[in-house]
Amino acid sequence: MKDLKLVSIAGLIALLSTLFLAPILTSFTVHAADKAERNTVATLRDHTEIDSQKEPNPIPKVINNDIKKARNYPMQPPVIPHTIRSYEVNKYNNKCMSCHSRHRTEKSQAPMVSVTHFMNRDGNFLAEISPRRYFCNQCHVTQLDAEPLVENTFIDMHSLMKQKTANTTEH
Amino acid sequence: MKSLLLIGWRTLTKPSGYYSLGALVIGGFIAGIIFWGGFNTALEVTNTEAFCISCHEMENNVYEELKTTIHFTNRSGVRATCPDCHVPHNWTSKIARKMQASKEVWGTIFGTINTREKFLVHRRRLAENEWRRLKANDSLECRNCHNFDYMDFTAQSERAAYQHSTALASGEKTCIDCHKGIAHKLPDMKGVEGW
Secondary structure, X not given: OHHHHHHHHHHHHHHHHHHHHHHHXXXXXXXXXXXXXXXXXXXXXXXXXXXXXXXXXXXXXXXXXXXXXXXXXXXXXXXXXXXXXXXXXXXXXXXXXHHHOXXXXXXXXXXXXXXXXXXXXXXXXXXXXOHHHOOHHHOOOEOEOOOOOOOOOOOOHHHHHXXXXXXXXXX | OHHHHHXXXXXXXXXXXXXXXXXXXXXXXXXXXXXXXXXXXXXXXXOOHHHHOOOHHHHHHHHHHHOOOOOOOOOOOOOOOHHHHHOOOOHHHHHHHHXXXXXXXXXXXXXXXXXXHHHHHHHHHHHHHHHHHHHHOOOHHHHHHOOHHHOOHHHOOHHHHXXXXXXXXXXXXXXXXXXXXXXXXXXXXXXXXXX
C-alpha cells in the first residue's frame, strides 16, 4: 500500500516535470536551429564556426588627416581627427589640454575646448575645465579607417526635415 | 729624507740590467693598449640596455613603460635602446655622464628608489634632469636618429608639419620642448611650460 503511494507520487512528479520542462527544452532547440539558419548578427568573427579559430582581421588604422568631420547633431561631441597614441590623460597630466586649453591654442592652432567644459553642474563658470569634463576620451574618440560591421540607419534632423517639406509640397 | 729620495731617483734613472730599453718601451705600449682597451670595454658594457635594466628601478618602471611606445616596436623595426637616448655618443660627454651615473649606483645601494611608489615620488626630479640635459644639448640624442634636414613635411601629419616647419625650423624650440614623455610615462606636469 505504502509502496503504491510512493510510485504514484513519483509518477506525478515525472509527469509534472515533463509538462514544465518540455516548452523550455523545445524553445532551446528552436533557438539553436534559428541561429544556424539565419545568423545575421555581424561580429568580428564574421560567421566563423564557434569551434574554429578565425584568421584575425587586419587592425584598422586611426585616421590622422586633421580634417574636421561634420557632427550628426548639434550636441554631438566632435570626433578626434588625429592619432592620440601615448597621449596620457590621468591624474598627473592631460596631454589633450597641452594643445586645446585656452592659453595653449595660440601656439598650437588647435580649437579651444567648448565653453561648456568650464561649467560645473550648476552652470557656473570655473577658471579651468571642470573636473567632470577632465577625461576627454569619455566623449571624444578617434575614428578608424574601417568598414562598419552594421549599417547605421541614423538620419539627422536636417535630412528628416528636408524629406518632410519635399513630401508636403508634393501634395 | 733627502737621501731616501735620492735613492728612489737613482733606481728610476739607472738603466735596466735585464731588459733592453726597446723591450720596455714596447711592453709599456702593449700594457697601455690593454689598459685602454679594458677601460673601453668596461664603458661598452655599461653602455648596453642589459646593463641599465640590471637595476630593478630601471627595469620595473621605465623599461616596462618603454615597451608600449613607438620606440620599442614600430613598422620600421628600429629599436631605440636606453643608451641611444640617455648617453651622449660623444666621447668626452660620455665620461662626464658616467661620472654622474655613479650617483645612481649610490641610489641602489642605499635604496632611495626601491618601490614603484618611491619611484613616482622622485620621477619629477629625474625627468627634469633629463629635460634640462636634452634642452642644453638641443636634443642631441633625438637628432642622432631623427635628422631635421631629412624630414619630409609632406609625409608628416598636418599638425606635425605645422609645428616642425615653424617653431622647430626657427630654432625657437627643440624636440624635447614638445615631445616630453615620448618613451616613458610622465610625472605630474604641473607648472611645466606648455602644460
